[in-house]
Structure formats: structure tokens, C-alpha cells
Amino acid sequence: MKAPMAPAGWQTRPRADEAPSWPALATHAVRAFGGGADSFDLRRAFADQGDRAAKFSFEAPQLWADLSKNLIDDTAQRLLTQLAEECGLAAHRDALFAGAPINVSEDRAVSHVEWRNPALALEQSAQPAIQSIAQWRATMLMLADAVRADAAVTDVVNIGIGGSDLGPRMVVQALHAAGATSGPRVHFVANMDGHELAALLPRLQPAHTLFLVASKSFGTAETMRNALSARDWFLANGGQDVARHFVALSANAAAARDFGIEHCLTFDEGVGGRYSLWSPVGLSIAIAAGRQGFEELLAGAHAMDQHFVQTPLARNLPVQLALLDLWYRNHLHFASRCVVPYVHGLRALPAYLQQLEMESNGKRVDLQGRALRVASAASTWGQVGSNGQHAFFQALHQGSDVVPVEFVLTAQAAHDLPEHHRKLLANALAQARALMMGQEGDAPERHFPGNRPSTVLLLPDQSPRSIGALLALYEHRTFALGSLWGLNSFDQWGVELGKRHAGEIEAALADGNPEALDASTAALVGRLRGA
Numbered sequence: 001m002k003a004p005m006a007p008a009g010w011q012t013r014p015r016a017d018e019a020p021s022w023p024a025l026a027t028h029a030v031r032a033f034g035g036g037a038d039s040f041d042l043r044r045a046f047a048d049q050g051d052r053a054a055k056f057s058f059e060a061p062q063l064w065a066d067l068s069k070n071l072i073d074d075t076a077q078r079l080l081t082q083l084a085e086e087c088g089l090a091a092h093r094d095a096l097f098a099g100a101p102i103n104v105s106e107d108r109a110v111s112h113v114e115w116r117n118p119a120l121a122l123e124q125s126a127q128p129a130i131q132s133i134a135q136w137r138a139t140m141l142m143l144a145d146a147v148r149a150d151a152a153v154t155d156v157v158n159i160g161i162g163g164s165d166l167g168p169r170m171v172v173q174a175l176h177a178a179g180a181t182s183g184p185r186v187h188f189v190a191n192m193d194g195h196e197l198a199a200l201l202p203r204l205q206p207a208h209t210l211f212l213v214a215s216k217s218f219g220t221a222e223t224m225r226n227a228l229s230a231r232d233w234f235l236a237n238g239g240q241d242v243a244r245h246f247v248a249l250s251a252n253a254a255a256a257r258d259f260g261i262e263h264c265l266t267f268d269e270g271v272g273g274r275y276s277l278w279s280p281v282g283l284s285i286a287i288a289a290g291r292q293g294f295e296e297l298l299a300g301a302h303a304m305d306q307h308f309v310q311t312p313l314a315r316n317l318p319v320q321l322a323l324l325d326l327w328y329r330n331h332l333h334f335a336s337r338c339v340v341p342y343v344h345g346l347r348a349l350p351a352y353l354q355q356l357e358m359e360s361n362g363k364r365v366d367l368q369g370r371a372l373r374v375a376s377a378a379s380t381w382g383q384v385g386s387n388g389q390h391a392f393f394q395a396l397h398q399g400s401d402v403v404p405v406e407f408v409l410t411a412q413a414a415h416d417l418p419e420h421h422r423k424l425l426a427n428a429l430a431q432a433r434a435l436m437m438g439q440e441g442d443a444p445e446r447h448f449p450g451n452r453p454s455t456v457l458l459l460p461d462q463s464p465r466s467i468g469a470l471l472a473l474y475e476h477r478t479f480a481l482g483s484l485w486g487l488n489s490f491d492q493w494g495v496e497l498g499k500r501h502a503g504e505i506e507a508a509l510a511d512g513n514p515e516a517l518d519a520s521t522a523a524l525v526g527r528l529r530g531a
């Protein structure tokens, strides 16, 4: 599947708003979706087009995606696919898979797809970097085996934040709910707020606990603070041999050593934090799900990689989802997208997607440093179903804004309470149908406008393979959308400024000298010091 060489032209692609099809899309959006009497209506579209459900459905590994209840017609879909061709999306994608330095602001390649290439074996590799991926994967899985086999280890604590927490936490939760985990208990600590760590420590015994300090940079304030406190607790409570009980998962082995952790599973800088669960950052997953479970997760993701690389753009699921996102954001001007997994194990999916999508594409300049002329990442939000129905669905049905909703379902449940699953699925499909159909009301407050868009992503189950495919789908959709906007989806400079201010404010909180601060912050610091 691998593109042997980065195709020419990946650096000189037009942005979506500069591509020839853009004006035609803009005109079509106003003419056909502008809200007039004969504006596009889903109910009419289904009545007029007998094959609409089939035509706007897509198949990809482990996934069936029904996009037919979206505000899109044949013309829009054709123009959008044409736009992707004009923007050189395929060349950009192939450059990613060929290891070209597409993360230009950090001058490096993007390698997370290599970490889940199960075919990768030492003898097949011509590139030294690739060889180390295979080696590190083998080392990581051996360590996972050893931890699982060691009856003395009852608890594993992953300390990390952002990409070093959200993906592994969500996957372990999902596999645990599916009965696909065994071995020691696996916990996650992310927050700087000491309540999270303080609530966990009394439940642990130093001699039976393994701490995984996951941090690509090994410099993130929250993780360093939690790791220091965990080590203090370990030593204060009779823990022996920090080297055996603390393992670092980092691209910066030297910093881990300086911290006092000898054993570091490392990975290359090309693995972005929010794309890192396939690398040693996913050790907690491998410990919980076992070698086979982790390899299945990788295999599901790899199958989606192949779909992304090999499928024509018109039937390519990540590409079509990205185009729909672009259509909604730039032409129908929807500001947010709601994701509702009707899968209890995937309750952390919205939080994971917030980082993936908003940290990747929440940007205002393109790869050349030019200001964007169109809106970038919509806000991603959501909650597990059916709980969300009893919270924010009111606004989805009758609120003033149209919010596209994405339902994530599994055909099979992993429990044996069949009535639950049938009811759960019925509720999800009912919400999607109600959003579309609406209802004439006998009183204004009982009127539902309908014509509200939704997507259904259907997985067979919540097995490691299905979860892997789903997450790779989201990764590629995010990359494809960023690519169309001309963005670098793999850096995150926007998180740096706040960190710098935090250092200054922490000093003011400690020494009571807020002189360098603005009046509002200084007053708050004064009030907090007086508390």
C-alpha cells in the first residue's frame, strides 16, 4: 500500500477556496440550500430520489456510513469531490504515507501510520527509522506480556495528558466495556488538579503498582507534576526500586533519564501527540487488551489506512466525511458538529475528537503562513447516547442553530441484555429520523422544523479491530479536511502561549508580586493569595 515516493506537487497545491470548483460550490449553496421555498429538503430529497439512501452510503473496513440524511445533493457531492481532486488531496495523502516532511513548521514527517503497519518486520525495512519502529513495537509488546504475566502487578497507572491520555484512556474504556481486557487494573491520571491523583493513590500499593509516565516531550507541566507526586508517594510508602516501578513512554529518553526514569520506551518525533496511541504511548492498551488485542487494534487501523490510500475519492469514506465537514463549515456556515456515540464504552470519544479535530485544524494561517479567508475547524462536542437525549437534544431538534449530528453505533453489544441494545439502537435511529422528519405542531412550541442533518457510523461491534478502524477513519478525515484548507494538521503552536503565562502567574501566586500582570489577573492573584 505504501507510496514509494512522495509525488511531486504535494507542496504546491491550491487551497480549497482557491480551487476552480469553489465559486460553483458557493453559488450552488446559496441557490439550492439558501433557505427559500424550494430550498433543499431532506424529506423531499428522499421522495424524489429512490436510491438516495444507497447512493450516499459508504462502506469501509469495519464500517458502514450512512450520509444520506445530510444536507447534500448530487451536484454538491460532485463539486466537492472535484474540489478534492483540484486541491491535490491524493498527492498530499501519498506524501504522508511516503514519509515526506509534511509537518513543515516542525520540518518532519508524520509517522503514526507506520506504527500500525502490522506487515512491518525488521527484514522488510530499508529505512533505519522504520527498523526502529518494528523494534520498539516488539519491545513494547514484550513488556506488555511481562506485566500481564506478573501476578505481583495489580495496578497500572498511566500518567499523561492530551494525546498521552485521551486516546489510550478511551480505547481501554471501550475494550473494558466490551469484555476485551484482562490482567491488572489500568488507571489514568491526567489533570494537574491534585484531586485526580489524590483519589487514586490510597487505592494502590507501591509494591504492586507500575506507573507509566507518558509524555512525548517529557516536559508537560501536568504530567511532570503528577509523576513527581506519584514518585514521592511511592518512596514515602515503602516503595523500593523506582526503576522497576516507573516506565517512561516518550520521544525524549534523555529527559526521562534526567527525571530519574531509566526504562524508557521511545518513539520518533514524527508521531504527533494526538496520533500516538499506536506507539508506545499505547502501552496501557497493550497491557489491558494483551498482545493480540493490541495487534487487532493496529490491524483495524491499517485496514482503514489502505482504504484511504486505495479507494477513489468519490467512494473514500474519510475523504467524503471531510468534504461534508467543509461543505457544512464554509458553505452552509454551521459552527459546530455534535458526536453522540450510542456505545457506553466510547463515552470518551467526544473528548478525544475535540483534541484530534480542534488541535489539528483550529488554525488561522495556511502552510505558507497566509491568513485563511474561510472558517477552519468547527467546534466538536457531544456526549454518550442515550444520555444526551435527556440533556442537549432539545436544542438539536428545536434550537435556533442547525448542528449536524453524528451517531456512532455498534450492531452487536458485548453484554447479554438484548432488550437494552435493541432499545438503544432504536433510540439512536429514532433521533436521526426525528431530526430529519420534524413535525407540524398544534402549538408553536410543539413544532419541529425537521430537515436537520445527521450521519450514522455503524460498526459491527466494539472489538479492538473495529475501534482501530474507527479511530483511523477520524484521523484521516481530520487530515483530509486540514489538507483542503491548506493547513498543517500536525503542529499545535496555539497551546504554547497559555503555558508561558501559567509560569509567570504561578510565580506571582508564590511570591505575591503581580507587578508584571494585567490588573484583572493581578487582582485575582491577590484574592487567591488572601484566601
Ligand SMILES: O=P(O)(O)OC[C@H]1O[C@H](O)[C@H](O)[C@@H](O)[C@@H]1O
Residues within 6 Å of the ligand: 161, 162, 163, 164, 214, 215, 216, 217, 218, 219, 220, 223, 273, 274, 359, 492, 495
Ligand atoms: O505528550 P506530551 O509531550 O506530554 O504532550 C501532551 C499534550 O500537551 C501539549 O500541550 C499538546 O497540546 C498536546 O498535543 C499534547 O498531546
